[in-house]
Amino acid sequence: MDILNVILNVLLVAMLGAVIFFVTRLHNRLEVVRSGKQELESLLQDLVTATNTAQQSLTGLRDRAEDLSETLGKQVKGAENAREELTFLLASSDRSAADLVKLIENAKQVVTNAPLTSALPKNATAAPAANADTPAATPEPKPDTRRQAEHDLMKAIEKLR
Numbered sequence: 001m002d003i004l005n006v007i008l009n010v011l012l013v014a015m016l017g018a019v020i021f022f023v024t025r026l027h028n029r030l031e032v033v034r035s036g037k038q039e040l041e042s043l044l045q046d047l048v049t050a051t052n053t054a055q056q057s058l059t060g061l062r063d064r065a066e067d068l069s070e071t072l073g074k075q076v077k078g079a080e081n082a083r084e085e086l087t088f089l090l091a092s093s094d095r096s097a098a099d100l101v102k103l104i105e106n107a108k109q110v111v112t113n114a115p116l117t118s119a120l121p122k123n124a125t126a127a128p129a130a131n132a133d134t135p136a137a138t139p140e141p142k143p144d145t146r147r148q149a150e151h152d153l154m155k156a157i158e159k160l161r
Helices: 002-113 144-160
Strands: none
Touching: 002 144
């Protein structure tokens, strides 16, 4: 039995040696994992900090975008109002221009259809033509018709205001 005890003890020592060998290898690997764990924790902490910073930046950007959107909306509304006013003014000016054209045409008709006697002063009498070949003088349009048209235009513009 002594030999059996010795064989068992040697076998037990060999097994204990193998266990010690594997435990030291496991311990070394756990040290690597532990050091990696600390690096991983610091990396995760940096990631959390970067995520919080990005979230704050996005919140700031969102607020700024809302402010800009509000400002842009006001400017668009103002531009639409200005466009409506300009459309109204353009339509009014077109109507005024059409009225002026009619007034000018009427003034031209009045000037061309005016009798010759009305162009003469009231105390002047029509003198008989000295020569039958000489055509009768046609009256020149009065320069006041242009001034009157300008005056009417100014009045129309003032009415628009």
